[in-house]
Amino acid sequence: MIEVLTDNQAGIARAAAILRAGGLVAFGTETVYGLGADATNARAVAAIFEAKGRPHFNPLICHYATAEAAFAHVRADARALVLAERLWPGPLTLVLPRRPDCPVALLAGAGLDTLAVRVPAHATALALIRSAEVPVAAPSANRSGQVSPTTVNHVLEGLKGRIDAVLDSGPCRVGVESTVLDLTGPRPVLLRPGGATVEAIEALIGPVGRGIPHAVAQAATGLRSPGLMVSHYAPSLPVRLDARTVAPDEALLTFGPGLPGAGAMFNLSPTADLAEAASRLFEGLRVLDATGIRLGLRAIAVMTVPDTGLGLAINDRLRRAAAPRD
Numbered sequence: 635m636i637e638v639l640t641d642n643q644a645g646i647a648r649a650a651a652i653l654r655a656g657g658l659v660a661f662g663t664e665t666v667y668g669l670g671a672d673a674t675n676a677r678a679v680a681a682i683f684e685a686k687g688r689p690h691f692n693p694l695i696c697h698y699a700t701a702e703a704a705f706a707h708v709r710a711d712a713r714a715l716v717l718a719e720r721l722w723p724g725p726l727t728l729v730l731p732r733r734p735d736c737p738v739a740l741l742a743g744a745g746l747d748t749l750a751v752r753v754p755a756h757a758t759a760l761a762l763i764r765s766a767e768v769p770v771a772a773p774s775a776n777r778s779g780q781v782s783p784t785t786v787n788h789v790l791e792g793l794k795g796r797i798d799a800v801l802d803s804g805p806c807r808v809g810v811e812s813t814v815l816d817l818t819g820p821r822p823v824l825l826r827p828g829g830a831t832v833e834a835i836e837a838l839i840g841p842v843g844r845g846i847p848h849a850v851a852q853a854a855t856g857l858r859s860p861g862l863m864v865s866h867y868a869p870s871l872p873v874r875l876d877a878r879t880v881a882p883d884e885a886l887l888t889f890g891p892g893l894p895g896a897g898a899m900f901n902l903s904p905t906a907d908l909a910e911a912a913s914r915l916f917e918g919l920r921v922l923d924a925t926g927i928r929l930g931l932r933a934i935a936v937m938t939v940p941d942t943g944l945g946l947a948i949n950d951r952l953r954r955a956a957a958p959r960d
């Protein structure tokens with residue numbers, strides 16, 4: 635049964651306790667309702683994708699109560715500091731480089747070296763994040779393919795029976811998602827228009843590029859160069875899928891019982907649990923890539939993962955990681 639929590643001290647405390655315990659809580663922000671989980675808990679983040687029925691592991695926005703807390707996890711440059719000072723709390727999401735010691739689960743950022751962070755302008759959301767004492771990863775609280783919810787009823791229609799609780803903080807004031815701005819390159823790039831206007835942003839930091847640069851988009855569409863895609867992590871070693879045997883000069887990503895003979899091994903889930911496997915996928919690819927390179931191995935072999943439930947998203951990411959590169 636889903637708990638519908640009231641917007642008061644007891645409701646917020648209950649919602650925070652569920653988050654801290656690894657549960658899923660939908661909560662209102664000024665833009666849309668988010669489906670929140672403890673961003674540092676990879677299993678909880680995997681449960682978000684499961685509840686949404688997402689076919690892909692899209693990178694999620696991490697919500698913080700203060701800019702200071704956000705910038706402890708990502709590296710802010712002068713542009714980020716100005717934007718945060720003037721537009722946070724508010725409907726603006728900044729994509730910035732993760733700090734090396736960033737405790738946010740790799741799955742929350744889809745394995746990328748960057749992380750999207752935002753401080754929402756909603757008293758209840760801020761109280762919840764403060765009370766949970768963890769960054770809260772939250773995509774919009776709708777099933778995949780449906781529109782973003784702006785009332786508790788929308789959330790219940792889509793996610794009842796799939797999440798632990800929803801904190802009723804009334805209808806959302808802005809009603810469209812936050813503006814997503816990529817600050818990882820020399821020129822800021824608008825990845826998604828939203829609640830904060832480009833005009834307001836440009837008045838503070840100068841010209842903002844619109845959309846993904848043409849060359850990058852072209853290279854990415856053919857999947858010829860997944861490393862170029864802004865939203866896809868790919869290891870540097872070649873990836874071989876559906877491995878039934880493994881060579882000593884290969885690293886092996888296993889699911890369930892492993893195979894003998896690999897040069898290195900990482901088990902996504904010894905018990906063949908798809909949620910556990912999802913939560914360890916990007917970590918596994920990174921560990922095997924680093925170990926494989928150190929040991930002079932030539933590829934990462936990956937055992938078959940079933941194409942059901944979260945397995946769909948896992949296989950989508952694995953196929954991208956295995957796509958031919960130049």
Ligand code: TXA
Binds near residue numbers: 667727748772
């Ligand atoms: O208003 C909002 O932004 C709402 C509330 C809940 O905060 N959240 C939301 O999340 O709309 P979601 O997951 O539906 O959209 C997140 C967007 C996606 O377009 C995703 O690709 C982009 O942010 N994004 C997240 N992390 C990224 C990253 N590291 N690099 C590039 N894009 C990123």
Ligand code: MG
Binds near residue numbers: 773774782
């Ligand atoms: Mg969404």
